[in-house]
Amino acid sequence: MADTLLETPLAALHRELGGKMVPFAGYAMPVQYPAGIMAEHLATRQGAALFDVSHMGQAELTGEGAAAALERLTPADVQILKPGRQKYGLLTTESGGILDDFMVANLGDRLFLVLNASRKDVDCAAIEAVLPAGVKLTRLPDRALIAFQGPAAVSSLATLAPAIAALPFMGVAAAEVQGIPVLVSRSGYTGEDGVEISVAAEQAEDLARALLALPGAMAAGLGARDSLRLEAGLCLYGNDIDETTSPVEANLTWTVGKRRRTEWNFPGADRVREELDGGPKRLRIGILPEGRQPARAHTAMSMDGQTVGEVTSGTFGPSLNGPCAMGYVAREHAADGTKLDLMVRGKAVPARVAAMPFTPHRYAR
Known part of the structure; x- marks a missing residue:
């Protein structure tokens, strides 16, 4: 597997910690550690967990008019973003589909982008194709990205870097953690408070070890990351959103900036x-769904024997102590409380449409 897959700067540490490595977006990534997905999930909800997200793409946009240039590819209002602030946005296609979802931060003299691992090459090519003279996209393959998530994550990290405690939700700042220069954003994809830390690849393992040495911290893999984001009602690109889905269908219209709705x-x-x-x-x-059986991606949803939609992501939610899923249905059947049948292993499992998130968000406010 190592011969054909890329590895992150933390690959040796994952193996040392007993991580079960699996292929994901062209990388060998830990799906879980010996404690198991359930324990890793609950540790994130109750304390602090470390996720390696170094497979994600990191890049910088520099030059006069960088924000306006990026808006050629996204309905987000990037120009309104103040220095030290970050936002979630979508890159869209000419046909109105979603090319990718991404994060963009204003670092004052440049924009910092985080792109999905499976889409980073597509994204960068699309961005470069619309850039005017004087605006440059620089990929940052020599940087790792670590997510430290959970209600105790920031307070624990603040014992090593006190200034991080004052960082607001979606705030971004340069800092040092035990002498290691980092870029920290108070964000994440678990529904919990926490941070994402960009660090030079050669210092990533030292940083990860420092974080894992904090009281109650646990390493967590892709399995827990997936169940956490699904309980939080957050989309996974390639499952819940792709080039066939629009921001409106995906219930992500809040990413379309107010000014952009006047400019179109x-x-x-x-x-x-x-x-x-x-x-x-x-x-x-x-x-x-009723009962304990999860409905996985591509499970058909029906009413009165007629197919009305399909599940795009589904799992057992450890915090919910039951299954949860998301998917697409015909608009007339999308109201909360609507009863559906899910065809799971050849049997109709009763389910209902429910508001997301399934587990309340606990971001810093």
């Missing part, structure tokens, strides 16, 4: 505008 000059604007005005044919919904 982003890729796919015509489709987005049409669906905002008239409603999309389908909508992303949360789903709570």
Whole structure:
């Protein structure tokens, strides 16, 4: 596997910790450690857990008008972003689909981007294709990315870097952790408070060991990351959003900036505008199945024997102590409380449409 897959700067540490390595987005990544997915998930909800997300793409946009240039590919209002602030956004296609979801931070003299691992090459090529003279995209393959998530994550990290405690939700700042220079954002994809830390690849293992030495900290893998984000109602690119889904269908219209809704000059604007005005044919919904059996991706959803949608992500939620899922249904069946049948292993499992997140977000406010 190591011969064909890329590895992150923390690969040796994962193996030392007993991580079960699996292929993911072209990388060998830990799906879990000996404690197991359930323990890792609950540790994130109750304390602090470390996730290696170094497979994600990191890049910088520099030059006069960088924010306006990026807006050629996203409906997000990037120009409104103040120094030291970050936001979640979508890159869109001319047909109104979602090329990727991403994070963008204003570092004052440049924009810092975090892109999905499976899409970073596609994203960078698309961004470079719309850049005017004087604006440059620089990929940062020599940097690792570590997510430290959970209600105790920031207070624990602050014992090593006190200034991080004052960082607001979606705030970004340069800092030092035990002498290691880092870029810290108070964000993450678990629904919990926490940070994501960009660090030079050669110092990533030292940083990870320092974090794991903090009281109650645990290493967590892709399995827990998936169940956490699903309980939090957060999309996974390639499952819940892709080039066939629009921001309106995906219930991500809040990422379309107020100013952008007056300009309509982003890729796919015509489709987005049409669906905002008239409603999309389908909508992303949360789903709570009865019983204990999870409904996985591609499970059909039906009403009165007629297929009305499909599950895109599903799992057993350790915090919920029951299964949860998300997917798309015809708009007329998307109201909370609507009863559906899920075809799981040839049997109809009763379920209902439910509001997301399934587990309340606990971001710093």
